[in-house]
Each structure stands twice: as structure tokens, then as C-alpha cells.
Amino acid sequence: GDSVTQMEGPVTLSEEAFLTINCTYTATGYPSLFWYVQYPGEGLQLLLKATKADDKGSNKGFEATYRKETTSFHLEKGSVQVSDSAVYFCALSPNGSGNTGKLIFGQGTTLQVKP
Amino acid sequence: DADVTQTPRNRITKTGKRIMLECSQTKGHDRMYWYRQDPGLGLRLIYYSFDVKDINKGEISDGYSVSRQAQAKFSLSLESAIPNQTALYFCATSDPVGTTTDTQYFGPGTRLTVL
Numbered sequence: 424g425d426s427v428t429q430m431e432g433p434v435t436l437s438e439e440a441f442l443t444i445n446c447t448y449t450a451t452g453y454p455s456l457f458w459y460v461q462y463p464g465e466g467l468q469l470l471l472k473a474t475k476a477d478d479k480g481s482n483k484g485f486e487a488t489y490r491k492e493t494t495s496f497h498l499e500k501g502s503v504q505v506s507d508s509a510v511y512f513c514a515l516s517p518n519g520s521g522n523t524g525k526l527i528f529g530q531g532t533t534l535q536v537k538p
Numbered sequence: 539d540a541d542v543t544q545t546p547r548n549r550i551t552k553t554g555k556r557i558m559l560e561c562s563q564t565k566g567h568d569r570m571y572w573y574r575q576d577p578g579l580g581l582r583l584i585y586y587s588f589d590v591k592d593i594n595k596g597e598i599s600d601g602y603s604v605s606r607q608a609q610a611k612f613s614l615s616l617e618s619a620i621p622n623q624t625a626l627y628f629c630a631t632s633d634p635v636g637t638t639t640d641t642q643y644f645g646p647g648t649r650l651t652v653l
Contacts, residue, residue, distance in 0.1 A: 457641075467644040468644070469641050512581070526642055
């Protein structure tokens with residue numbers, strides 16, 4: 424079945440460092456891909472998404488490119504801030520005639536940014 | 539005011555008790571979802587509903603039931619709570635009408651502890 428795998432956390436960085444959180448997926452057809460962020464004590468918020476191969480999603484300085492050839496959707500940010508400390512979830516939504524709108528999540532990666 | 543609200547935010551209960559978690563939304567969305575979050579496992583889908591008359595099981599529905607009282611309300615019940623149902627529970631909504639992908643909007647979560 425469809426699945427999402429994220430890199431193990433926690434990831435600890437200093438402020439202004441470069442961030443990469445790896446995400447790979449297994450899916451039939453052409454899923455849509457998402458990154459959600461969960462700040463401490465809050466629910467998940469959509470960070471960015473991409474709906475087809477080679478699309479780049481971007482928001483708040485974060486970027487991720489839908490790579491069908493490597494089945495990846497890695498999250499990157501050039502310069503992280505303390506306020507980026509959160510849990511990041513990669514997710515996919517299967518498309519096609521069987522689309523039910525369900526999201527399949529990775530296990531989440533905790534990011535801690537130190538001043 | 540928040541678009542998706544959950545009550546209660548925290549609940550401690552004992553094994554064997556019946557518990558209901560409630561979710562309300564003001565987004566006017568047709569689709570609603572219940573997930574549970576466990577450390578290291580990401581979010582897993584319990585139940586989802588496309589409208590008041592359409593309720594479907596997710597991947598981990600055993601031990602849970604749901605009720606869609608209205609478009610705006612979707613409740614999750616644990617008929618006889620057990621300790622391994624201790625988790626963070628999230629409600630989410632989405633509106634895919636006219637779209638091919640879904641963005642889900644999450645509530646703040648309910649932290650449930652079963653002793």
C-alpha cells in the first residue's frame with residue numbers, strides 16, 4: 424500500500440543553518456504531496472504542497488520539489504530560525520478514481536533550532 | 539475564532555469508561571476526519587465522513603465509533619476505553635468539491651489518557 428517515510432529525528436540546528444528533512448514515498452498513480460508543520464501545543468498546519476511531478480511548493484522560506492524519478496519530496500530551508508522549531512510531517516494524498524481525500528502521513532521529524 | 543474546534547482539549551479517564559470527543563467546524567466543509575497521533579508513528583486515520591450520511595472506516599477503526607450529527611459536527615467515541623488508546627486525537631476537515639487534491643485543516647487536538 425501507499426506509504427511515506429521520513430528521516431529520523433530529532434534534528435538540532437543552530438539559527439541560520441541550512442535545513443533538509445528527507446521524505447520518500449511509495450504510491451501507485453500520481454499522488455499529491457504535502458508538508459505539514461505542528462508547532463508545540465497546536466494542531467497541524469499546511470506548510471506547502473505539490474500536485475504533480477517537478478512542481479515546487481514553497482512557503483515561509485521552505486521549499487520542496489516533487490521528484491517522481493526518486494519518489495521524494497525533501498523539505499529545505501536556507502536559513503532556519505528559532506521560531507521554526509516544530510514537528511514536520513510529510514504526507515501524500517492518493518489521486519485518481521479512488522481518491523478519498525485521505526492523507527497518509529510519515530512519522531514526523533522534530534526540528535529544534537538553537538539560538 | 540478557530541475554524542476547527544475540539545472538545546475537550548485534555549481528558550484523563552479510566553479503563554472501561556465510555557468517552558466522546560467532539561469536533562466542530564465553521565469552514566462549511568463536507569469532509570471530516572479523525573486521526574490519532576502516537577510518538578514515532580505519525581498520524582493514522584480512524585474514521586472519515588464525506589457527508590452526514592456517509593461514514594467510512596480508516597486504517598485503525600477497531601475500538602472506536604463515530605457520529606456525524608450535522609455537516610459541522612463529527613464526534614468520536616471510545617465505547618470502552620483501554621490504555622493503548624492513550625494518544626493525541628485530531629479532527630480535520632477538507633473540501634475537495636471542484637478540486638483534484640485536498641488540503642486538510644486540523645483542530646488543536648485532544649490529549650486523551652486512559653489509566
